[in-house]
Amino acid sequence: MTDNPYENMFDNNNPENNTSEVPVNKPEETDSLSYSIDYTGPAESEHPELAQENSEQTGTVESSCGFGAGSPSYPAEGQTYIPPVTPPAQKKSTDKRVFVALVIVICIVVSSVFGAGSAFLVSRFNNNYDNNSKNSITINQVTPEFNPAVNPEKELTTVQIVEKTADSVVEIITETVKTGVFAQQYIQSGAGSGVIIDDTGHIVTNHHVIEGAQKITVTLRSGESYSAKLLGSDSRTDLALLKIEAQNLTSAVLGNSDILKVGQRTVAIGNPLGQLGGSVTEGILSALNRDVVVGGQTMNLLQTDTAINPGNSGGGLFDSQGNLIGIVVAKSSGSEVEGLGFAIPVNGAVDIIADLLDYGYVRGRVYSGMEFIDVDSIQLAWMYGLSETGVYVYSVEKGSNAETAGFKSGDLITSVDGKDVTSTDEIEEIIEKKSVGDEVVFSVKRNYASGDLKLILEEYVPDTLDTFGDNQNN
Numbered sequence: 001m002t003d004n005p006y007e008n009m010f011d012n013n014n015p016e017n018n019t020s021e022v023p024v025n026k027p028e029e030t031d032s033l034s035y036s037i038d039y040t041g042p043a044e045s046e047h048p049e050l051a052q053e054n055s056e057q058t059g060t061v062e063s064s065c066g067f068g069a070g071s072p073s074y075p076a077e078g079q080t081y082i083p084p085v086t087p088p089a090q091k092k093s094t095d096k097r098v099f100v101a102l103v104i105v106i107c108i109v110v111s112s113v114f115g116a117g118s119a120f121l122v123s124r125f126n127n128n129y130d131n132n133s134k135n136s137i138t139i140n141q142v143t144p145e146f147n148p149a150v151n152p153e154k155e156l157t158t159v160q161i162v163e164k165t166a167d168s169v170v171e172i173i174t175e176t177v178k179t180g181v182f183a184q185q186y187i188q189s190g191a192g193s194g195v196i197i198d199d200t201g202h203i204v205t206n207h208h209v210i211e212g213a214q215k216i217t218v219t220l221r222s223g224e225s226y227s228a229k230l231l232g233s234d235s236r237t238d239l240a241l242l243k244i245e246a247q248n249l250t251s252a253v254l255g256n257s258d259i260l261k262v263g264q265r266t267v268a269i270g271n272p273l274g275q276l277g278g279s280v281t282e283g284i285l286s287a288l289n290r291d292v293v294v295g296g297q298t299m300n301l302l303q304t305d306t307a308i309n310p311g312n313s314g315g316g317l318f319d320s321q322g323n324l325i326g327i328v329v330a331k332s333s334g335s336e337v338e339g340l341g342f343a344i345p346v347n348g349a350v351d352i353i354a355d356l357l358d359y360g361y362v363r364g365r366v367y368s369g370m371e372f373i374d375v376d377s378i379q380l381a382w383m384y385g386l387s388e389t390g391v392y393v394y395s396v397e398k399g400s401n402a403e404t405a406g407f408k409s410g411d412l413i414t415s416v417d418g419k420d421v422t423s424t425d426e427i428e429e430i431i432e433k434k435s436v437g438d439e440v441v442f443s444v445k446r447n448y449a450s451g452d453l454k455l456i457l458e459e460y461v462p463d464t465l466d467t468f469g470d471n472q473n474n
Helices: 048-056 089-132 158-168 346-358 378-383 401-405 424-431 463-467
Strands: 169-179 185-196 202-205 215-219 225-227 229-234 239-243 265-270 279-294 297-304 316-318 324-331 341-345 370-375 390-396 412-416 439-446 449-456
Touching: 158 169, 158 185, 158 265, 158 279, 158 316, 185 324, 202 346, 229 346, 239 346, 265 324, 279 324, 279 341, 297 324, 324 346, 341 346, 370 424, 390 412, 390 424, 401 449, 412 424
Parallel strands: none
Antiparallel strands: 169 185, 169 215, 185 202, 202 239, 215 225, 229 239, 265 279, 265 316, 279 297, 297 341, 316 324, 324 341, 370 390, 412 439, 439 449
């Protein structure tokens, strides 16, 4: 095997695989119901004649039913015959009431038992449902109309900004297992910054800061360190959400990045070089809405001349009122370039954070199920034994809609939805405007034959989703 990453690009049998209890609050027990039933007959004082007659009677009444339906006994010689006494009618009525009362009691008890059971099941369902929605983050955010640029009298000094915000910025240290020559493994450490966004320990940072990390450690300004859990990450926006088990933390107040003005004062706080945690730098906003390519992704960013260095990534960019307006993401490269730093606008980050909290990834992103490769020169085409330049299918994910539609490694894509394409960027630009479930028609060349393949777009779910939360090794 060579180092050529495209050596097996036409191996149709070797596509890259990409596999894609909560505590139940027991319902409160209701107070037990008690019932008092009078089984006694009428008092003797109410029927004195019956008491007298019963005292003189010497015969007995026998009945298989217990209510005197048999033959009477005859008196002995010299005694007066006294006819049998029929029990009071109330007796029968009372027993009926007893029977009915017992039935009612049984029904109430059974209903109570099933009612409690039903309430318990409903409680379990509701708790499970709430758990699927995850816990919400309580974020402090300024009112939309507030803007320090038009309220200069409310600006803080740099010292006041630092006093307000410094405790909300943390240092992040990562450990990643790498494999070197001769299959030897070693630990590679990384460093970055993060911003606490609520007082229960949710922290936002950059995706590239924690990418591939097996262990993430967060250190507060106080010096306390915690093992962090990765809740979710998004490579496209370069954002990630962490959680540490801590309470009553100082969280940042989110500003409004949609109303910023060029020239506003900014303060950056982070961990430059991975060794200088809590460093403060100051500058101004140099530009808004800059389209910058970072790590192969085109991102819309804030530009600042505030000093940004490696290790500042994931830290906070604050306005003159001490409100968080951006997540520092990068500085320009090049030894001769200075004064160019960039940050992710906080307004765009809020929706991403919400999805990372609830799902671990950003919902609604479309996915073709394929990887593409650009063959943009005759020399490259000749090297791979291809007859023409263009954009080719490099691999098809097993079990994806693309595999079902019939795509194969080595297919040349000539157009998408009737638009000619010659590069991966052109295909992705068309697909990104679509929604999950949309049908897209690809025109394909294979072995000198041409045809159309229809693809139903899927939702993108990152490969690392199942590993989130597994990086809590102590």
